[in-house]
Amino acid sequence: MEIKKHFIVSGMILVMIIALIGWGYKVFFAFDSFLPGVRIASVAVKGLDAREATAKTEEWFAAAGNVPVTFTSEDYSYEIGLKELCVKPDIAQLVGEVWEQERQRGLKSKVLSVSGGQIIDYPIKLSYEPEITQNIVEEMGEALNRDFVNASLEVDSKDGLKILPGVPGQKVDVDATFAGMPSQWEDFNALTVPIVLKKTEPVVDEEQLKVMGELGAFTTWYNTGEVDRSHNLTLAARAINSTAIPPGEEFSFNRTVGERSYARGYRDALIINNGLFEPGLGGGICQVSSTIYNAALLAGMEITERHNHALAVAYVPLSRDATVTYGIQDFKFKNNTRYPIYIRSAAGSGGLTVNIYGHLDFKQNISINHVVDQVIGFEEFTQMKNDLDPGTVIIEQKGQTGYRSRAFRNFSDKKGQIIKTEQLSTDYYKPVNKIIFAGPALPGTEEDFPAGERPIDVERPIDVEMPDAGPEGYTTDENIADGEEAAIFID
Template sequence: MQIISILLFSLTLLVIPGCNQGNVIPWKMDTSQVPSSVSHNTLSEGTSLEGLELSGVTAQEAQTMIKDWEGDKLAQNILLVYNEKEVSVTLKELGLALDFNTVWEKLWTKPGQRIESVLKLDPIQAHQILQEKLADLNRSAVDASYTIDNDQFVIIPAVPGQVVQIDAILDKLRNQSFATLPKQVEIPVADVAALKTTEQLQTLAFNGIVGEYTTQFNVKDKNRSANLVAAAKKLDKTLLMPGATLSFNETIGPRTAETGYKDAYIIINNEYVRGIGGGICQVSSTLYSAAVLANLPIVERYPHAVVISYIPLGQDATVNYPNLDFKFKNDTSSLLYIRTEVKNGMMTVRIYGKKTGKTVRFEQKIEKETDFQTIMRVDSSLPPGKVVQDQAGYKGYIVQTYRIVKDASGMESKLLLSRDEYAPTHKILRVGAD
């Protein structure tokens, strides 16, 4: 008879107005909506919900008792712990609630038994409250960085970030009852890797000078010296990333009076004449020689039309903004760092990179020499018979220039860098008219 009563009771519940989706009795139910056949039914002796005794209690009374009991339970705290940090949060704040429909059905289908509560979780609410309360445990990763101090590559290590694994916390709260719900939960965190790691910068780091060259200049030529110093300063401390190409013209910029350059001797039509920016080619030529000695690939380079005195044949690199440029590429895995130094009539370019154990030198082979001519020009401003030399004479050459590379084992390789033809620089004399 007891089983029949239960079945009849269940059928009665299914037709109560307002029920939906198979719910037995809605959680908030007005007493007037509960038929007397249900509201005056009592739960069997021995029926309980965890520690809540429900023996002989009517359905109406049970609903109120369970609601109050749930409120007390949801006011309890769970302690979230990470190292020495403790965060207290109530079950209600976490979006936990009693799954009343499931519990209610169990109470009536398992009379006289102790029923365990069933909880449901609102993940959106739980995410929001945990993000708010645990926000200070999240930490953004800090990329590795570097600085150059006294020409040394100094790495500032990366700092990994940290993020709270909220989903892992929620997994510990799902499918629980009030009885089994943990009182304390260790806060799981995961490391967040930096985008630029210390290891990446160690690959990028340079560890010494890989190419260096020095040329001399006449400090008495004030304008030319000033141009040379200005260009050297713009080149100084240039950084070239792996795979990048350095353009001398782009690095130094236009050579005009407005950009601070002065008149000095330049070569036009194989003669030395006054022009803006004279002396800058000594900077590009010194850089070219340092780049060759650093065993770097040359992308673009042009020789002067005539022999120049400050650097050996085949090691010069003329430039003329924006038409003639000098370029080389960083084909290494490390950063290249360029330093220039100008003092006491000496111009030095040093290229820092990652040492390989290789040594590099130039080798020249002259194919042909051409004598210069002496050109006499009458100058009526000079006394008769007076002779003044305007330009010294230099031979012309065809020269082959090689790069010789010796590896750590002593093996050498030879690469033809260029075959340059230099026209003779004719001696020019001014002679007073008779």
């Protein structure tokens, strides 16, 4: 009897153990709903299955996204909704991931959750839309950013060269500002985020200017009667004036001057386009880039990008021009000294002068030469125009000589002896043919010809090969005779 009773009790205990194990397995490992104490973001999902938890979290997220975020700096503020600023998470995917993590959670932790002794939080990472963030930063920057002003040089009629002190600037510190934003979703109230501004110091200060001297300078001349062209080059010269370049950094003409547009004040003037002279926006700009090119050469700077014009120009010798086209061709040079350099650029009374100042330890004795390897003659064409009066002759396009040329930079010692010569470029300038429109011949003077080509009696120039002069045979640009380089004042 006792044995039978013992077996019955043992059996009951075994059944209870099996039942308990089954219940525990179902509750803790084969559950169909979240355990007590589990929260996704700030949402308690106790007793909810994955679908229900997703719906509840979506509802919470929609409300949380309506919280306003206000960025502030003194009397400036910028407000935006949190959901506009943030990347919307995939709630269903996140709930599914939490469900799987719950399956893997340890038994002890689950028992504590069921007993109410532990809260398990699964945060949702808060990330921000890059494009929206960039737009906010740009808008805040327009209101709060202030460019620093480098110390500068001013020519005073009484006191001579004066140093004007620099002024610090400020800029929105994007990383520091957004570090004040939450990193995960929570039950937010209205968010107020201080805008962090960082101070920007001038590249060149008064003390640096005191030890600066002129490393190189160059002047070109322009016709003030060409009003629009003069206006354009004056605008560009002003944009470059007071530019400072830190040691090892690169100057870019296009980046410094900016896009040439009507909105920015530029006008139409003669440019070179596809090898022809024609009106175009920003004509005259290339005289500024060419003047800086020569000043940079004489200052000993390292030229990193330069392009010659398609046609020869009159304001600089052959192979000493530098054409620019915004977004396509640039002029660049590198500050190869150990100190900042400072550019002064001024236009007026028909003269454009660029001075480059730097530490006088880097002052060098430099000269520039060029050699013409080939002179390429232009051709002359006359075209019959029956709509012109008899005997009328119109020069539709002036002819211009073409060239092949090279430029060299010479470095000399204190005694004037050349110690190093470097070739700067080999350039080709195409010729421009002369085109004449002629009306019908006057009666009794010449046989009438049908419309089209009309024979003319001209002596066409021929290509002239110039001797290939070596370094000792250069002609210095300062000694070139007037008129040797036929050209007109254009871009």
